[in-house]
């Protein structure tokens with residue numbers, strides 16, 4: 001029995017074959033890094049969550065071939081080009097058009113997935129994404145992390161919740177599939193508050209969610225606060241408990257793209273148990289089995305009341 005709607009199952013249903021993700025770095029920055037809104041970046045971020053991504057530069061074809069060699073030695077199959085580093089729509093529209101058009105037109109690319117921020121989706125960008133989406137699926141990933149304004153201010157997210165609401169509405173109107181990132185274990189967030197965020201994301205009508213554990217990374221301002229004893233990180237047991245509560249409170253058809261994060265091990269300060277991803281995923285899956293987890297059991301029960 002599948003305890004939750006996994007990305008693997010969804011990809012097989014959607015594309016009918018094994019699809020690999022190519023992690024690419026389109027050479028972007030963020031409005032919270034370049035001084036437009038802030039110059040420090042989000043408090044937990046070391047550099048755009050793209051540690052393993054291949055820089056694209058001027059040569060899209062070469063970068064994609066290099067990324068393909070990293071994920072598969074067979075050279076066959078389909079790929080999702082995932083622009084995961086920094087803010088993938090924060091650049092002049094001509095650059096975005098060139099990059100994404102060249103990528104999506106390759107026969108081996110089944111879809112393009114772009115990580116970005118809700119405040120970087122102007123009408124010109126939405127028009128471009130909509131045009132590309134006519135050719136092949138375009139997915140947009142939004143870093144929301146939390147719905148709570150005090151936490152959003154602490155992490156220096158740089159936009160308010162209505163900006164997210166508006167972005168999701170416009171993306172839905174364009175028929176663009178949206179995936180939302182949420183971090184579990186942010187300072188000041190209780191399990192109840194995290195479940196509220198999960199429910200909000202579920203209610204907002206997006207297709208997928210990426211659940212990530214908060215990692216404290218070397219060199220971030222979050223590390224300073226952690227070392228100063230201002231907050232504690234989740235234990236593995238605490239993480240599993242809140243993960244299960246969130247999944248119970250998500251709609252049954254929402255695709256769960258990720259159950260934990262892929263932190264760079266050499267930068268990880270805490271929680272150290274998260275460095276062994278295989279062990280974490282085994283523990284998570286065992287707990288789901290033990291607890292008979294069913295995605296949406298609380299979400300749909302509440303809707304029926």
Ligand code: SF4
Nearest residue numbers: 030041042045048086
């Ligand atoms: S978390 Fe995202 S938006 Fe924030 S600084 Fe890092 S890459 Fe930029």
